[in-house]
Amino acid sequence: xxxxxxDLTGYSVYKAGKGPLGGPMADREPLVTGxxxxxxxxxxxxxxxxxxxxxxxxxxxxVSLTVLAFFLTSVxxxxxxxxxxxxxxxxxxxxxxxxxxxxxIGIGHAGTLISAILFLFRQKWRTAVNRSAEAxxxxxxxxxxxxxxxHVGRPWFAYWLIPIPNGRGPLWVNFNSPLVWDLFAxxxxxxxxxxxxxxxxxxxxxxxxxxxxxxxxxxxxxxxSLGWTGSNRAWRHYESTYLLLAGLATPLVLSxxxxxxxxxxxxxxxxxxxxxxxxxxxxxxxFSGFGMVVTLMVIMRSVFGLTDIITVNVLESMCKVIxxxxxxxxxxxxxxxxxAWYSGSAYEGFVxxxxxxxxxxxxxxxxxxxxxFIPQIFWFKxxxxxxxxxxxVSIFVNIGMxxxxxxxxxxxxxxxxxxxxxxxxxxxxxxxGITIGSFGWFMTLFLLFTRALPTIAGFEVKATMNxxxxxxxxx
Amino acid sequence: xxxxxKKIPEPGDVSADALLDGLGxxxxxxxxxxxxxxxxxxxxxxxxxADAPETAAEPxxAAEPxxDEPxxDEPxxxVEPxxxDEPxxxDEPxxxDDSADDDSADSGDEDExxxxxxxxxxxxxxxxxxxxxxxxxxxxxxxxxxPRQVSASVSGNGAVEGMLALFxxxxxxLHAAEKVRDEKFAEWDVFTPFPVHGMDxxxxxxxxxxxxxxxxxxxxxxATALTMQFGTMVFDWPIIVSGKPFAAWPSFVPISFELxxxxxxxxxxxxxxxxxxxPKLKPKVRHRRLSSxxxxxxxxxxxxxxxxxxxxxxxxxxxxxxxxxxRGES
Numbered sequence: 001x002x003x004x005x006x007d008l009t010g011y012s013v014y015k016a017g018k019g020p021l022g023g024p025m026a027d028r029e030p031l032v033t034g035x036x037x038x039x040x041x042x043x044x045x046x047x048x049x050x051x052x053x054x055x056x057x058x059x060x061x062x063v064s065l066t067v068l069a070f071f072l073t074s075v076x077x078x079x080x081x082x083x084x085x086x087x088x089x090x091x092x093x094x095x096x097x098x099x100x101x102x103x104x105i106g107i108g109h110a111g112t113l114i115s116a117i118l119f120l121f122r123q124k125w126r127t128a129v130n131r132s133a134e135a136x137x138x139x140x141x142x143x144x145x146x147x148x149x150x151h152v153g154r155p156w157f158a159y160w161l162i163p164i165p166n167g168r169g170p171l172w173v174n175f176n177s178p179l180v181w182d183l184f185a186x187x188x189x190x191x192x193x194x195x196x197x198x199x200x201x202x203x204x205x206x207x208x209x210x211x212x213x214x215x216x217x218x219x220x221x222x223x224x225s226l227g228w229t230g231s232n233r234a235w236r237h238y239e240s241t242y243l244l245l246a247g248l249a250t251p252l253v254l255s256x257x258x259x260x261x262x263x264x265x266x267x268x269x270x271x272x273x274x275x276x277x278x279x280x281x282x283x284x285x286x287f288s289g290f291g292m293v294v295t296l297m298v299i300m301r302s303v304f305g306l307t308d309i310i311t312v313n314v315l316e317s318m319c320k321v322i323x324x325x326x327x328x329x330x331x332x333x334x335x336x337x338x339x340a341w342y343s344g345s346a347y348e349g350f351v352x353x354x355x356x357x358x359x360x361x362x363x364x365x366x367x368x369x370x371x372x373f374i375p376q377i378f379w380f381k382x383x384x385x386x387x388x389x390x391x392x393v394s395i396f397v398n399i400g401m402x403x404x405x406x407x408x409x410x411x412x413x414x415x416x417x418x419x420x421x422x423x424x425x426x427x428x429x430x431x432x433g434i435t436i437g438s439f440g441w442f443m444t445l446f447l448l449f450t451r452a453l454p455t456i457a458g459f460e461v462k463a464t465m466n467x468x469x470x471x472x473x474x475x
Numbered sequence: 476x477x478x479x480x481k482k483i484p485e486p487g488d489v490s491a492d493a494l495l496d497g498l499g500x501x502x503x504x505x506x507x508x509x510x511x512x513x514x515x516x517x518x519x520x521x522x523x524x525a526d527a528p529e530t531a532a533e534p535x536x537a538a539e540p541x542x543d544e545p546x547x548d549e550p551x552x553x554v555e556p557x558x559x560d561e562p563x564x565x566d567e568p569x570x571x572d573d574s575a576d577d578d579s580a581d582s583g584d585e586d587e588x589x590x591x592x593x594x595x596x597x598x599x600x601x602x603x604x605x606x607x608x609x610x611x612x613x614x615x616x617x618x619x620x621x622p623r624q625v626s627a628s629v630s631g632n633g634a635v636e637g638m639l640a641l642f643x644x645x646x647x648x649l650h651a652a653e654k655v656r657d658e659k660f661a662e663w664d665v666f667t668p669f670p671v672h673g674m675d676x677x678x679x680x681x682x683x684x685x686x687x688x689x690x691x692x693x694x695x696x697x698a699t700a701l702t703m704q705f706g707t708m709v710f711d712w713p714i715i716v717s718g719k720p721f722a723a724w725p726s727f728v729p730i731s732f733e734l735x736x737x738x739x740x741x742x743x744x745x746x747x748x749x750x751x752x753x754p755k756l757k758p759k760v761r762h763r764r765l766s767s768x769x770x771x772x773x774x775x776x777x778x779x780x781x782x783x784x785x786x787x788x789x790x791x792x793x794x795x796x797x798x799x800x801x802r803g804e805s
Contacts, residue, residue, distance in 0.1 A: 038668065038768035163703060172707035176716050181729040188733040192740045199744050202753075207668070207766040226754035230766055232652075232665040232674050234751030239670050240683035241747035248689070248740045251732075259729050459669040471644045471768075 005033040005307050010316055010385060031125055031464050034308040038462050038470045041309070045456040046208055048304045053451055056303050064443035071437020074430050075150065083153045085430045092413045092425035097151035100435055102405045103288070104144035104442070105186065105260055106281075109253055110289025111137025112193055115200070116249035119242075127460040128314045131204075132300060133293050134197040135455075139445040140292070141190045143438050148182070150434065178262040185259040192252055196245050199238075202228045203459040257285040264408065271351040271412030274339065280332040284404060287325035287371065291397030294318050296446070298391045300455065309456055316385050322397060323378035329404070330372025347417060355411040359424065363407050370400025636803050637775040638786050639762070640795035645671045648770035651793040652677040655772055658789065662778035666762070666771040685750075689743045696738025700731040769796075 008029055018025035032041065053061075078085055088095035111133040118126040149155040161183045163173045173180050206228040209221035228234070261281035264272035274280075294315060301310040340352040356364050374396045378384040415422045427435075449455070468474035642648040645667070652665050656679040665671075665678060675682070704727040708714075713721040748754070765771050772793070774786055783800065790798045 039764075042767050163707060169712055172712060174714075174716055175704045175708055175730060176719055176723055176726040181726075181733075184730045184733040188737040191737060195741055195744045199747070202748075203669070203766065210761075210763045210766045222756055223754075226748060227756045227758050228751075228753060228766075229758045229761060230666045230668055231751070232667060232671075232678055233680070234753075235667065235670040236675050236680055237683045237685055237747045237750050240685040241743050244685060244689045244743055245740055248693075248736050248743075252736050252740075255729070255732060255736075259733075262729070463669040463672075467645045473644065 067440025074433025087428045096431040097147045099405045101147035104140045106285035106288040107292045108137040108140035109285035110293045112253045116246040119246045124464045125314045128310045131457040135449045143442045181259045189256045204454040257281040270347040283328045288401035291394045294394035319378045319384040326375035367403040370396040639799045640772045640790040641797045642770040662775035664773045666765045692742035693735045693739035696735040700734035
């Protein structure tokens with residue numbers, strides 16, 4: 001039967017007497033609703049590549065470009081005037097650049113998680129969102145990658161981080177430094193994400209090519225698809241490679257934010273020097289990444305009319321992940337407090353008291369509420385299947401996770417061991433420009449992606465469909 | 476774009492070299508039997524996995540993008556005057572057909588199926604209203620679906636390059652591929668819009684050897700990382716950092732891991748693409764719908780067992796929608 005999108009319940013369908021031994025049989029609800037044929041799926045997901053973008057797209061693109069201009073202005077002002085225009089000072093030497101770096105890298109974790117880990121776990125609903133989530137990952141990593149360059153203050157020397165033969169001895173980079181690990185982790189993650197994304201795109205780009213009537217269009221997409229034909233002799237290696245890439249990307253996802261957390265955990269600063277940091281950061285990254293995916297998918301499915309593929313069931317699954325990881329970050333926050341007390345270290349204890357009840361207590365309050373409490377409303381099925389509720393919650397998650405990084409960095413730095421060196425951190429206009437502006441950069445890239453490439457992995461969606469429905473044989 | 480249009484014999488699904496790239500145009504009626512062509516009951520039984528007549532005219536053209544379609548319809552209108560029919564006129568008979576089939580077909584099917592038919596035809600009419608689609612008119616209005624014959628066609632006028640049989644259901648092509656395999660053809664291939672589970676076995680292909688490639692590349696990456704880190708930190712210019720030993724291997728673990736993954740991932744993807752014969756911008760077999768909703772078996776004339784007449788008969792015995800002899804350009 002052609003289940004319509006509005007009929008989805010989120011429960012399996014039980015059919016009495018259909019089981020192998022005469023008992024009931026439970027069928028999962030279809031991933032694609034509306035009784036779509038294979039070609040309908042193509043039409044749906046390629047339509048926005050083939051037609052001139054509508055008003056909504058242009059409006060969003062205009063806003064994104066404006067915000068991007070704000071970003072570029074702030075960056076050029078900063079490089080023109082020097083790092084002094086940022087709010088960083090002594091003792092708070094890591095400011096908004098590192099906050100945004102960790103925030104965006106975290107956002108970038110959902111894409112590969114959905115593509116790789118959920119692929120290994122055979123969660124077929126991932127096919128509805130994996131392409132967009134991977135694109136989101138790449139653009140988030142591209143955004144995050146800008147911030148270390150801004151942070152070093154003299155980005156024209158950033159290549160010093162790379163271990164290349166040089167005229168200084170050669171003097172090599174210090175491989176004991178987490179900052180060098182970071183360079184390798186982020187660049188590997190970015191590269192593998194692009195490879196994974198592109199490999200997944202090839203068959204769908206070939207579909208776009210085969211539908212094209214225009215010669216130039218066909219040529220362009222033929223180049224992009226490398227002339228893919230769908231030969232099974234190619235699919236054989238393709239599928240094996242996809243599985244291998246998923247297997248490689250799974251530990252990679254976990255390693256990236258682990259290594260980012262080493263930037264903090266290998267220092268001796270109270271509030272940073274904690275063994276819980278790697279899992280805590282990874283869970284937080286997955287949490288924030290899913291938050292961003294839900295934000296984008298809720299918008300995208302309505303703008304491009306993809307409600308039959310990105311169904312409420314898919315969004316509900318993501319909300320469940322958000323709820324679980326939200327609980328886990330809440331648990332990590334509590335564990336930090338427990339360890340601060342249990343360690344018996346006066347400095348640890350003070351840092352956490354100061355974090356929750358000091359001058360930045362408001363930020364801690366925002367963080368704890370948005371991350372640990374608000375997503376718990378997803379315990380109610382009605383709420384986690386409500387598009388508006390999940391959109392609002394996902395925004396709260398984004399805000400909360402930005403503040404988590406703010407809290408970790410600023411509260412640990414601004415009051416360390418010696419009260420004589422205490423200070424406060426205030427964001428300047430430039431800091432706000434860079435922070436808000438980075439969303440413009442991210443959204444501009446994402447909107448261009450939705451214009452140029454299929455936003456849903458069409459061939460993977462087709463492979464999950466019931467072939468009898470898709471070919472019209474199930475009467 | 477304009478000159479491109481001229482070459483299009485039939486809008487939408489069939490056009491220009493899209494059919495068989497570089498192998499000449501196809502007769503304009505090339506798709507008339509296959510586009511949503513209904514499946515007669517006797518054929519349906521012969522095809523495993525097809526337990527029922529195909530409901531005519533799935534919304535093939537449903538939700539066509541607005542771009543280009545209206546102009547493309549015009550040549551069609553001359554061929555099929557009733558192309559602009561009222562949507563209801565074409566759809567309602569279908570609905571009755573389907574429900575009639577439902578009654579006669581095996582009773583073990585889910586009771587929701589009738590609802591599905593209604594729903595899909597509803598969809599259908601909706602889409603008609605929007606896009607005035609073109610390829611339903613030939614079979615939508617009739618009372619009974621025409622019996623399906625295997626459509627035979629020839630494209631190109633040069634030497635025979637091979638034979639292409641087209642299917643529309645993954646199960647059909649899976650079973651057809653098994654038969655081709657059992658005939659011991661060597662130069663043949665299966666084209667599918669998505670990977671069909673079990674096709675490697677059906678084609679008699681062994682397991683992909685990609686994992687070995689990945690392993691070797693990963694080992695290369697690991698060796699590179701270790702050489703780089705120990706080489707620079709221990710041998711080339713040892714420097715004491717925070718009192719750590721020169722060969723501080725635990726701090727080399729992260730980069731060793733990252734480079735292992737980097738080499739293995741990027742290298743595997745590149746080698747996979749090369750193994751798959753990419754990039755190859757002018758492939759021999761290309762059909763506009765093989766990346767969308769058609770499944771094709773291709774037997775090349777280079778195969779020693781290939782014989783134009785016999786191979787055609789053999790392919791026709793697999794119950795495809797169509798068998799097409801592909802000729803090169805003379």
